[in-house]
Amino acid sequence: MPALIVSFLALLLVLWLLGQPYLSAARRQRIRQRPFPDAWRRVLQGLPCAAELPPELQARLQGHIQVFIADKAFIGCQGLVMNDEIRITIAAQACLLILGSSSAHYQNLREILVYPDSFVVEHEHTDSIGVEHHSRQVLAGESWERGQVVLSWHDTLAGATRTDDGYNVVIHEFAHQLDQEAGSANGAPRLPRREHYTRWSKVLGAEFERLCRVASRHEPSLFDDYGASDPAEFFAVISEAFFEQPQRMLTEHPELYRELKFFYRLDPASWLGASTLTSSQ
Numbered sequence: 084m085p086a087l088i089v090s091f092l093a094l095l096l097v098l099w100l101l102g103q104p105y106l107s108a109a110r111r112q113r114i115r116q117r118p119f120p121d122a123w124r125r126v127l128q129g130l131p132c133a134a135e136l137p138p139e140l141q142a143r144l145q146g147h148i149q150v151f152i153a154d155k156a157f158i159g160c161q162g163l164v165m166n167d168e169i170r171i172t173i174a175a176q177a178c179l180l181i182l183g184s185s186s187a188h189y190q191n192l193r194e195i196l197v198y199p200d201s202f203v204v205e206h207e208h209t210d211s212i213g214v215e216h217h218s219r220q221v222l223a224g225e226s227w228e229r230g231q232v233v234l235s236w237h238d239t240l241a242g243a244t245r246t247d248d249g250y251n252v253v254i255h256e257f258a259h260q261l262d263q264e265a266g267s268a269n270g271a272p273r274l275p276r277r278e279h280y281t282r283w284s285k286v287l288g289a290e291f292e293r294l295c296r297v298a299s300r301h302e303p304s305l306f307d308d309y310g311a312s313d314p315a316e317f318f319a320v321i322s323e324a325f326f327e328q329p330q331r332m333l334t335e336h337p338e339l340y341r342e343l344k345f346f347y348r349l350d351p352a353s354w355l356g357a358s359t360l361t362s363s364q
């Protein structure tokens with residue numbers, strides 16, 4: 084009899100584990116369908132990156148924001164007190180990147196740490212010949228593989244209000260998060276099928292080399308020179324341009340634009356007239 088009970092409990096456990104993804108998806112769907120709070124709507128209406136999206140994307144954005152705020156912890160650092168303005172401003176920009184899907188939700192992300200302004204990060208590492216290095220950087224944002232994004236509120240707000248300059252720390256760090264869903268950030272986020280990586284690496288590889296050449300000669304480019312640091316930074320930098328300067332990217336880098344359009348399942352260049360993301364260009 085005890086063996087029968089143990090087997091039964093084991094079966095229940097297996098069924099519970101198998102059912103978890105469906106229960107979680109159903110829970111998120113219920114959250115998406117809740118009425119969007121008026122206080123949150125007022126913050127959203129003040130954000131150019133969200134206020135003039137096409138109507139169907141605005142509705143989806145509100146659903147994603149509700150799930151994002153229900154699921155992720157917002158932690159104020161250095162005395163910064165979290166409020167609706169901070170949470171909605173971050174969530175709206177982060178959820179722009181997943182608007183192409185009705186169910187995406189940054190599955191690995193648990194926490195967003197928010198500093199009042201840029202913050203100092205110190206790293207220690209030992210190189211291949213055993214020499215220890217110490218580095219100190221002042222950052223506006225950082226994305227960690229273990230489910231955290233760190234942001235400067237000052238830079239987050241600047242990115243939310245200037246939507247056509249190609250600089251947006253939230254888009255940058257959340258592009259890293261998507262990249263990190265497929266393992267360490269390397270500029271190759273999860274694509275639908277194996278064969279898509281061939282085209283992705285061909286197009287992004289050629290454009291990365293091009294940016295490296297341009298940056299080394301100090302020539303002008305649509306993309307920030309920082310994108311020439313490595314393929315992961317390149318993906319984050321071109322994602323900023325994709326959402327903030329889509330028409331120029333489509334004109335000057337059409338193949339690259341098409342790869343990001345395929346990955347994000349969004350076409351920001353077509354939002355002209357419906358979105359301030361493009362209306363000021």
Ligand SMILES: [Zn+2]
Pocket residue numbers: 255259315316319
């Ligand atoms: Zn980066």
